[in-house]
Amino acid sequence: MNKDSIITVFTCTYNRANTIGRTYESLCRQTSKNFKWLVVDDGSTDNTRDLVEGWRKIENGFEIQYAYKENGGLHTGYNKAIELMDTELCVCIDSDDWMPDDAVEKILSVWKDRGSDKYAGIIGLDCSEKGLPIGGLFPEDLKTAHIVHLPKWHQGDVKMVHRTELLKKVAPMEVFPGEKFFNPIYLFIKVDMMLPMLIVNDVFCIVDYQDANNSMSKNIVYQYYQSPNSFKELRRLHMGNPIESYKYRLRHAVHYVSSCIMTKDERWLKKSPMPLATLLVAPLGYMLYLHIKRVVSHKNNSYK
Template sequence: MAPLPGPQFTVFTASYNRAHTLPRVYASLKAQTLRDFEWLIVDDGSTDGTAELVAGWAAEADFPIRYLVQDHGGKHKAANLGAREAHGELFLPLDSDDECRPEALERFAAHWAGIPESQRASFSAVTALCDDQHGEIVGSRFPRDPTDSDALEIRYRYHVTGEKWGFQTTAVRREFPFPEVDGQPNVPDAIVWNRISRSYRTRFVNEVLRTYHVDGNDSITQQSRSSAVWRAPAFALRWRVTLNEELDWFRHDPRWFVRAAANYSRFSWDQGRSFRDQGRDLTSPKARLLHAATAPLGWVLHRRDRAAAAA
């Protein structure tokens, strides 16, 4: 696939009322040793002065800063808009409350260039490790350095856990947009990454390039934790995709798929969908059997969600 006629990287940030944390991202980008990038911010309807803040940075920065605004519709919709509007060849999301190493873009470019030219068309991404603000690596390392694999194998065969960070080619991100679920602040990333895995490989490297801020109420992760009933459409979709598209990995982690089936029925009931309707959306006899076997657990979890919502 031919590179886009623009910078090598689009660093993409979705933001909603994050004027108090965006300076951390800006400082990280000002310090980058590789300068062939643009910063694309998609504002999800902020009301906290983000526009004025970004305008000041755009006037002084020595790299392009582009600022787009959408009606408040969620991070997944902002990501799709960002991928459509990106000018860079490589699309690198950086959350509005995180930071990265000064050499992050330079190292990503080097790892991408290190994939043999004859193989690169089969790759879409490079993914690295994260640490937290206390310097501790988040989750586990990859089995080799580098590991040429995909998100499904990394999850199911190698059981790698924890927050990771990397880019996809912009062309592939456009090919695999996030499902747009109305009324949801986010759709789980795994839906997209696992779908990409069936067509493209990733180079995974044991190098820490991003700091993921995990403590306190400023974290996007903390802010997005809410009623399970409210988030039910996105969560039900996540587990339905797991059952329909990933069951060939069952033998590597059967307990995960038992959990997936129970959560699929749980969040489907949270939405008000009947057991029969749930089954109709599953595409294989194995998925329907697992769904039926775990339905009692899903019902217990559903009732707990309803009790918590009513409290």
């Protein structure tokens, strides 16, 4: 077991005992064992704890840490993981995904060759089970980029490796009572406002999208309704981000207005990073609010 690991692979999981074994097995196959695996259990009611505790008793060449917490949503899992991590780098691998055998080795090699305090981390590729990079490859001449600019060159999911110290500076994410859909991209964007990321065409993760009701990527409109305060904070962050385009920030202003209506926030205009533009797009924000209500009402009625 390597006590001086450079990177933490962290997995925030909830009732994925049926898939997390693939994640574990991929870590056992890593050509470099210079990492820790941190599992943050977000209140699972299946046998996730028993599985992980059993793996901890086996000598696999890497340290396994396990933390159990009350169910609160993915962002609270990130908060706990960032609190506990003590390595230079970190990367999240979901409990239904896994890493190619040489992923850790490639990450450490890239960071050794090109990494410095000028960069927030590394962006690599997500790959499908069929071996196809999701969204294709990055342009060969693209060496660094900010996360918010990636859509210019790449349309698809990516895998981000961050310097842990930077995430610790911007964490924790706020926890709003009853809201479980605060996207951890919030933390990444905060870091992105500080420094760019290194770009590589190496595959760091193989993804298996689960058709689950608690998935962050499923029923996004319903999530807007279920976690309006969380989305409001995310929109405010985008609106105040000077490295994003004005058009992109304006789009978030529309969403911001709809979230403010849902939260009955009377100080919505005063708290906006771009008040004049927010006032101008307010009618569109109200229309979006009505659309969200209509979608949610239809969804609720379909279950009756």
